[in-house]
Amino acid sequence: MSGSFAVEVKDVNKTFKVYHDKGHMLKERVIHWKRNKYEKKVVLENISFCIQKGEAVGLIGKNGCGKSTTLKLLTGIMYPDSGSIRLNGRVSSLLELGAGFHPDLSGRENIYINASIFGLSRKEIDQRAGDIIRFSELSDFIDNPVRTYSSGMYMKLAFSIAINVDADILLVDEILAVGDVNFQAKCLNKMKEIKGMGTTIIIVSHSMEQIESICDRSIWLQNGRIAADGLSKTVDDQYLSYMNQVRRESVEEQISEMEKSQQIEQNLDENTKEWSGDGNVRFGSRELSIKNVRCLNSKGEPVNTLDFGEKFSIQFDVEKRKPAGRVWFGLTIIRNDGAVCYGTNTIADDLAQFCISEAGAVCMAFDQVQLMPGGYYIDVCIGRNFNEFIDYWQSAKTIEIFGKRKDIGIVKMEHHWIVEA
Numbered sequence: 001m002s003g004s005f006a007v008e009v010k011d012v013n014k015t016f017k018v019y020h021d022k023g024h025m026l027k028e029r030v031i032h033w034k035r036n037k038y039e040k041k042v043v044l045e046n047i048s049f050c051i052q053k054g055e056a057v058g059l060i061g062k063n064g065c066g067k068s069t070t071l072k073l074l075t076g077i078m079y080p081d082s083g084s085i086r087l088n089g090r091v092s093s094l095l096e097l098g099a100g101f102h103p104d105l106s107g108r109e110n111i112y113i114n115a116s117i118f119g120l121s122r123k124e125i126d127q128r129a130g131d132i133i134r135f136s137e138l139s140d141f142i143d144n145p146v147r148t149y150s151s152g153m154y155m156k157l158a159f160s161i162a163i164n165v166d167a168d169i170l171l172v173d174e175i176l177a178v179g180d181v182n183f184q185a186k187c188l189n190k191m192k193e194i195k196g197m198g199t200t201i202i203i204v205s206h207s208m209e210q211i212e213s214i215c216d217r218s219i220w221l222q223n224g225r226i227a228a229d230g231l232s233k234t235v236d237d238q239y240l241s242y243m244n245q246v247r248r249e250s251v252e253e254q255i256s257e258m259e260k261s262q263q264i265e266q267n268l269d270e271n272t273k274e275w276s277g278d279g280n281v282r283f284g285s286r287e288l289s290i291k292n293v294r295c296l297n298s299k300g301e302p303v304n305t306l307d308f309g310e311k312f313s314i315q316f317d318v319e320k321r322k323p324a325g326r327v328w329f330g331l332t333i334i335r336n337d338g339a340v341c342y343g344t345n346t347i348a349d350d351l352a353q354f355c356i357s358e359a360g361a362v363c364m365a366f367d368q369v370q371l372m373p374g375g376y377y378i379d380v381c382i383g384r385n386f387n388e389f390i391d392y393w394q395s396a397k398t399i400e401i402f403g404k405r406k407d408i409g410i411v412k413m414e415h416h417w418i419v420e421a
Contacts, residue, residue: 005088006169006200007051007074012083014044014069043069044080045224053088053168056191056201058211058232060239061221062246067204070221071095071171074202089168089200092118094158103147107138107157110146114158118165128164135190136160137183156183163190170194172203188213208236237404244402248305251400255304258398284391287324288356288382291317293396295378308403308412309368316380316396318360324390326353328383329362334395336375341410345383370412373403 017038044066051057059067072078073085075093100117101110111132115125133142136156146154162170170191191214195201205211211218211232218235220228222242228235297303298311306312314331330345346353354360362380376399381392405412 004052005050005086006053006055007049007088007202008084008086009050009070009074010048010084012044012047012073012080012085013042014066014073014078014080015040015042017041042224044073047083047221047224047226049219049226049229051200051202053200054195054198055217056195056203056215058215058218058236059202059204059221060206060208060211060218060236061227062243065221066224067221068095068173071173071202071204074169074171087169090119090166091169091171092162092165092167093171093173094162095171095173101146101154101158104145106144107136107142107146107149108133110157111161114161115165118161118167120165132157132160132164135164135186152180152183159187163194167199169200169202172201172205174204174206208240211236240404248400248402252304255398255400281395282391282393284382284389285384286391287320287322288327288390289319289321290380290382290391290393290396291319293378293380293393295397295399304398305400305402306369308371308373308401308405311366311368313363313365314378314380314397315361315363318356318362318382320356320358320360324356324382325384326355327390328353330379330381330383331364332379333371334377334379335371335410336377339410341371341376343379345381347386369401371401372407372409372412373401373405375400 018041047066047070059070061067069078071093072095073080074087075091075095077095100114102113105113108129111129112122112125115128115132116122120128133139136142136159138153138157141149141153146157149157162172172191188210191201191203195214201214203211203214215232217230218228218232218239219226220235220239227242228238293314293316294302295304295306296313296315297306328346328351330343332343333341335341377395378397378399379392379394380396382390383392384390
């Protein structure tokens with residue numbers, strides 16, 4: 001192992017046995033021995049990476065990809081089936097909240113127990129105990145049994161011990177997701193501080209902001225393998241793009257299934273000549289009927305998801321049932337929490353009213369999606385005069401907008417800054 005490396009992982013493999021119907025008692029296992037069937041689940045497959053001293057690395061990936069298993073292998077809690085792991089220096093870890101704490105002992109007593117596990121002598125713990133208690137903000141509770149602590153208090157004490165043992169390598173697994181906002185910020189600042197002192201940090205987190213604020217490098221694990229390894233910003237963007245695509249496919253499928261079910265109900269309604277729902281979903285005098293509401297992306301393809309900034313259009317067909325005279329068309333976009341984002345109609349846009357002979361089609365085109373990422377419902381309608389609806393269809397179309405945005409709100413407003421300093 002090179003002297004410049006703090007961690008060296010080479011060709012590591014790890015599998016777990018997953019039992020289908022495992023007996024918990026010896027008698028059950030003997031009598032029903034055929035039930036003890038299992039399959040091997042590959043958690044890590046041929047993983048290799050090296051981390052230099054003083055480097056901060058983020059392990060990212062969706063749940064079940066092997067991130068936490070990798071940290072447990074590094075700490076020696078688990079052992080690989082094959083391959084080698086070598087660490088150079090004292091290791092401090094925060095893998096499970098309050099792991100190693102004795103519930104009936106006080107916070108102060110647990111400081112001494114945990115710090116000794118990390119390799120500190122009694123004298124060294126005496127010197128650091130005050131700093132640990134001050135950082136944990138638990139001075140009023142430090143002599144109480146830790147079983148009386150909240151999960152946030154557990155985290156504060158565990159983190160305070162781990163960062164005050166002068167470790168060469170610090171391993172952190174989602175621990176910063178617990179605790180109040182002020183303490184999370186305090187922890188992040190402390191980690192940046194110890195990173196500046198040369199401590200090697202390996203952190204597992206689903207927060208890309210946390211990863212990028214601490215780490216120079218990210219390793220993306222996918223199905224037990226390394227999908228990408230490089231600069232945090234680059235790898236994190238690749239991972240987020242992948243997860244967006246996975247979610248888009250799931251959303252497309254969910255909306256498609258929902259709309260198929262709605263279409264079956266609509267077809268039944270057409271046969272019985274009755275409106276569906278409770279009267280609040282669709283209403284009107286019904287001389288004309290809206291059909292086949294669809295969203296088209298910038299390529300003209302029917303979709304249920306859009307990218308922020310993409311060109312799109314909402315289209316629907318119109319079927320004539322009875323003469324309706326001159327009519328107008330309208331559309332309203334509503335966020336899934338009920339906030340009305342935008343609504344208009346052909347009268348508001350100064351267009352003449354229309355006559356439908358036998359059938360027609362309506363298209364409302366948008367140069368780009370200005371709505372912030374999230375889920376939206378679209379109401380479409382046909383009206384006559386100013387307040388008479390022929391067909392008003394609430395939530396006729398569901399769409400979801402994707403995009404990585406740092407601004408907030410419902411809609412992006414075009415702007416520019418002028419700063420005089």
